[in-house]
């Protein structure tokens with residue numbers, strides 16, 4: 001079993017260095033579907049493969065509406081991964097998006113994918129840490145994030161940073177894993193050691209945190225029932241990526257990842273872990 005025993009952000013960096021959803025896998029999946037190379041690709045050609053969260057494009061669209069995104073919005077995607085949600089927002093709404101991503105390989109891959117589909121005038125990828133955003137106060141109209149704050153121990157700081165870079169009246173909307181009351185200490189420790197889930201908040205914990213950071217009109221929505229079937233099919237998706245994943249990271253790593261992901265999905269099935277969507281006005 002692999003263990004991520006590093007403190008700070010190192011655990012999350014290592015976890016995503018060997019993640020089954022990666023730039024090469026996205027390009028291979030697109031080429032398989034098209035039966036050809038990657039010339040003249042459109043952003044929409046990537047959307048089935050470049051979204052590393054639960055619920056696909058409808059989830060991004062819902063979040064965008066909660067964040068008040070329109071064509072003129074300056075949007076920040078915090079922990080943007082391979083840039084999939086950022087490209088979708090630019091494609092769907094015509095807005096400008098900056099995606100901040102900590103992992104160097106993922107940030108570089110996100111920038112390459114964005115250039116490949118010629119969206120680089122609308123989407124900028126910045127390699128940075130979400131707890132120290134390299135932007136001036138009030139620089140954005142909307143902040144979004146999906147399934148990433150679980151990796152950040154200091155959630156108050158990242159939420160405070162979102163508040164700082166939003167203009168007054170701007171909106172933050174994010175989804176994340178949430179801890180349910182029966183989640184035990186041993187299970188929390190395993191999620192930390194195996195999936196770089198440093199600390200997990202409850203829905204009420206997040207709601208209070210947004211209030212303390214100065215957000216108003218805070219809304220919190222439990223997504224656990226929606227996520228359960230999505231996570232089951234995601235486990236199936238990782239199984240379907242078996243050959244790609246073994247070729248890239250080896251058989252032992254594939255086996256370990258399946259076991260770890262199965263443990264995670266089991267916690268969601270048992271109602272010990274779930275998902276939440278939070279939003280608020282700066």
Ligand SMILES: C[S@@+](CC[C@H](N)C(=O)[O-])C[C@H]1O[C@@H](n2cnc3c(N)ncnc32)[C@H](O)[C@@H]1O
Pocket residue numbers: 009012013016050051052053078079080081082083084085100101102103106128129130131145146147148151152
């Ligand atoms: C589950 S992925 C989600 C990616 C993207 N939001 C999406 O939905 O496709 C979580 C991402 O958060 C990034 N991340 C983790 N900690 C971070 C931090 N402190 N600052 C910026 N990005 C971070 C990881 O490298 C990873 O790419």
